[in-house]
Amino acid sequence: MSTVYDFTLTNKKGQEVSLKDFEGQVLLIVNTASRCGFTPQYEELETIYEELHPNGLEILDIPCNQFGQQAPGTDEEITQFCQLTYGTKFPQFRKSEVNGPGALPLYVWLKSQKGFAGFDPSHPIAGVLEQMLAKADPNFKENPDIKWNFTKFLISREGEIIARFEPTTDMQTVKEAIKKALEK
Numbered sequence: 001m002s003t004v005y006d007f008t009l010t011n012k013k014g015q016e017v018s019l020k021d022f023e024g025q026v027l028l029i030v031n032t033a034s035r036c037g038f039t040p041q042y043e044e045l046e047t048i049y050e051e052l053h054p055n056g057l058e059i060l061d062i063p064c065n066q067f068g069q070q071a072p073g074t075d076e077e078i079t080q081f082c083q084l085t086y087g088t089k090f091p092q093f094r095k096s097e098v099n100g101p102g103a104l105p106l107y108v109w110l111k112s113q114k115g116f117a118g119f120d121p122s123h124p125i126a127g128v129l130e131q132m133l134a135k136a137d138p139n140f141k142e143n144p145d146i147k148w149n150f151t152k153f154l155i156s157r158e159g160e161i162i163a164r165f166e167p168t169t170d171m172q173t174v175k176e177a178i179k180k181a182l183e184k
Contacts, residue, residue, distance in 0.1 A: 003159030007106040010094040012075040025058045026181045027155035033070035038150040042086035044171040059090035098146045114164035115144035123168035
């Protein structure tokens with residue numbers, strides 16, 4: 001059976017980074033965008049990172065420009081924006097695709113393990129996202145593709161997927177799941 005440690009990501013300098021380097025840590029893998037309605041989640045992610053990184057949490061930020069072209073700019077410009085605006089310190093990797101023929105192998109695997117979890121109906125943007133996605137694909141709920149920016153995958157210390165959180169999931173829910181994973 002595969003684990004997250006079987007994959008690599010490319011850092012902003014073009015170097016391959018084995019996810020085995022993060023073995024034994026709890027990972028939160030997030031596809032992000034710097035110009036999205038969910039972009040303020042960077043602030044909450046950084047707060048969680050500062051609190052829980054000493055306990056073994058690592059957040060892996062993978063910018064993606066596939067959803068409304070909301071991650072424009074170079075890798076360096078995106079990093080500067082995130083650091084200056086939200087003070088992010090967690091690792092940010094090269095801008096990549098998460099769906100389609102150019103999707104990172106890591107994302108192909110993640111989606112095969114945890115399909116679409118559904119949007120939180122209490123979130124103010126959930127209805128808008130559902131309408132927009134349904135126009136493009138009436139069966140979008142059945143397909144495991146990433147639906148939008150800031151979809152998160154929580155990975156155990158053993159490299160296995162614990163949960164998938166859609167961008168509408170309350171960040172406190174995400175934080176509580178991370179804390180529980182860190183206790184194991």
